Amino acid sequence: MFARPTETERGEVRMTVETGSGAVDGSPDGTDGATDGARGADAREPEDAWGEVTPDAARRLLLAAVEAFAERGFHATTTRDIASRAGMSPAALYIHYRTKEELLYQISRVGHERSVRILTEANDSATNPADRLAAAVHAFVRWHAERHTTARVVQYELNALAEEHYTEIVALRRRSEEILRGILEDGVAVGEFTVADIRGTALAVLSLCIDVARWFRSGGSRTPEEIGTLYADLVLRMVGAPAGGSREGDRPER
Amino acid sequence: MFARPTETERGEVRMTVETGSGAVDGSPDGTDGATDGARGADAREPEDAWGEVTPDAARRLLLAAVEAFAERGFHATTTRDIASRAGMSPAALYIHYRTKEELLYQISRVGHERSVRILTEANDSATNPADRLAAAVHAFVRWHAERHTTARVVQYELNALAEEHYTEIVALRRRSEEILRGILEDGVAVGEFTVADIRGTALAVLSLCIDVARWFRSGGSRTPEEIGTLYADLVLRMVGAPAGGSREGDRPER
DNA sequence: GTCTATAAGAAGATAGAC
C-alpha cells in the first residue's frame, strides 16, 4: 500500500522563517504587463526573501518550488522538477519536506504572514485614514509587483493546500481583510471617506491589489513603485478621498 | 511511442458555439465571498450557456470540464473525472475531443468571445463615455459573478493552453483591453474623466473586474447585479467621474 | 457512439548504499 508520510522526526521541517527582515528591497526593474497572465517566460525575481530558511538545501528547494509553482502551477509541477532546479536528486526533497504540499504550505504561510505584516505596518504608519489607506495600498501593491513570483503562488495556489493548512491560511487572509475594512470604517467615521458599502469596497480594494500578482511582469513599462503610487491614487478616489488630502472636500455635515 | 493526436477527421471537434444567444440570464442568487478563493465547495451555476454545443454528449463533457477545471484546476483534473461527471466512460471523451487541452481551449475561446461581445455591446449602448464605462463594467462584472465557474476557468487557466491556442486567446484579451482603453481615452478627451495614466488605469479596471471570478461565491450576501452596480460606481470614481452624472463636476476649462 | 480493457509512461514517495 501507499505509506502516508509518517510522523517520524525528520529534521523538523517546520522552519521559522523570520517573515519580516529586510526582504522588500528587490528588483527595481519590474513593470506592467497586459491582460494575459504571466506565462513562464517571466516569473523570476531576486528571491533572497527566503534568506532566513535554515538548512541551505531547504532554502534552495523552497526557492525552486516558488519558481516552478509560479510558472506552471502546483499540480503541473513535479517533485523532480523542483529538485532538479535546486540541483539535487528527486529523493533529496524528502529529506527537507515531507510532501510536495508542504513546500506550498511553507511558501503560502510565509507569504501570508508577510502580507499581514505589510498591512499592519502601513496601518500604523499614520493616524488619518487617508494616509493609512494610501500607505497600505502602496506597500501591498508594491510587494505584489516586486515579489510577483512568490505572490502568484501565495495568492493563486491556495486551493492546492491540504484542508488543515488551507484553514490556517484563510485565517491570515481574514486578518488582512479586517485591517483594510478597519481603515475604511475609520475613514467613513471621521468623514474623510464617502463609502456606501464598506465591506464590499474593502473586498474590491483587496482584490485589485492582489490581482497585480497575476498580470505584473518584469520588463514592462512601470516599476512596482510606480504601480503602487498609481493604485494608491485610484483607491483614494474609490473611497471618495482624492489624493493630496481632501481637506476642502469635507462636507461640513450640513 | 506516444501518438500525438492525429489529424484524422473525427467529427470535427471545432464546434461553432454561438457565443451570444440568451446566455447571461442565470443564477440570481450569487453573492460575495471573502478573500479566500473558491474551494470546490461552490463552483456551480446553471451553465445552460453551452446549450448551443452540437452533439449532446459533447455539451455534457464541456459542462463537466468547466466544473472540474473550476474546482480543481486544469492539471489536477483527470479525464476520468470529466467523463464520470458527464456520466460516461473515460474513453468516450476522446470521441468528441482530441485531448483534455482541447476542452480547455473550447471553454476559453467561447468565454473570451463572450467577454469581447459584452464589452462591445456595452460600449455601443451609449454615446457619452461615463455611461459607456458604467455599462461595460456593470455587464462585465455581472458576467464574472453569474458565470463565475466558467469565468474562473476562462481567466485563470490560460497558462495550461497549448502555445498556438494561447496566442489566439491573448489576441482576444487585447481586444477587451483596447475597448476599455478606448472608453477612457474618449472620456478624457471630452473632459468627462480625469485620468493621468490611461493605459495603467484601463489595466487596473480590467483587473478589478476579472478578479471577481476568483472570489465570488453563490450564497454570499450580494447578487451579481448588486456587485455590478457597486463596481460601476467604484470605477466611475476611479476615473474622476462620480456616478449620477458629473455635469456639475466639469471644470469649464475656464 | 459508447463501452471494456489495456498500453505506455510519469507521478509521488521510499529503501538502502555511500
Add this chain to the structure above:
DNA sequence: GTCTATCTTCTTATAGAC
C-alpha cells in the same frame, strides 16, 4: 545529507468489441 534504484499508483490516450 545526498545519491541511485525502485515501488506503487495514477495518468492520458488508444484498440477493438458491441
